[in-house]
Amino acid sequence: MPASVSLAAFAGPLATLRWDHGAEASVEEPILEQARALDRFLASIEKRAFRMARIALRHDEDALDSVQDAMLQLARRYGRRPTEEWRPLFYRILQNRIRDCQRRRRVQARIMAWLPGLKSQDDAGADEYAAVPDRAPLPAEQLATDQAMQALERSLAELPGRQQEAFMLRVFEGMDVAQTAAAMGCSEGSVKTHYSRAVHTLREQVGGAW
């Protein structure tokens, strides 16, 4: 007996699969809202994130690359997470990028030590604007501030990585102990230990000058 097909036999299942083109417009709004929220968040932290990466890496382009990578990773992998999770997630990603960069440099430094004839990677990343003199001399007060910041940066750069992270997240980013622990991926006790050691070292090195 030949097969007989009755569309009505599938009316029930088909009805549940009816395509609602009107729903497409309502799907767009949450996506736009997510993009707006992410824009606001990244705009609020990008400059501080860059300065922190710059202190850790001592190189403008590496710091910019690290921040950009962290922004892209946050958007791609965690953009749909609750907004209150973005800050610790972003800084966790950023710190991972910074450590990756530092690891690459150590490997390159070892290679350069064996092959001194090769051009150093640092030369390629030199800021072409660094040699351009400022047009106007800085006021004395601003000069003093710059020098104090440079001293702080040097001391911070010499700290062990975890102490540096704990100090910058607590002091520069204003995170509490719990938030810092989430960003660093460690316990609150570890954060307190790293932080207190960082403060002790910095007080000895720069505290007296201030």
Added chain:
Amino acid sequence: MVSDDLEERARALFEDSVERLDARTRSKLTQARNRALDEVKKGAARRRWIWAPAGGFALAAVVAVGIVLSSGRTSQQPAPAALEDLEIVSNSENLDLLQDQDVEFYAWLDEQ
């Protein structure tokens, strides 16, 4: 307390350095932010692309199963008519007609 003074001073110096970031760096950061936002929109477009045809394929699967079940044949080889029907309903262009029509109408028609 000495450490509080250190923290306050360090924070003030840091905030000052942030405010005085040069225009080139600010511009690069804005570009990086815009690239990240593009990822959000691309991700949303990818999800729509994946789920839109999935609805059509699901519809075709339901109809195909119905054809097989309603054929009443015990043989493993489907009847030629059933195969032709399967080809018809798996064609996405024909599915648009099905999706736009009132399926309750067809249910009523079949009862007549």
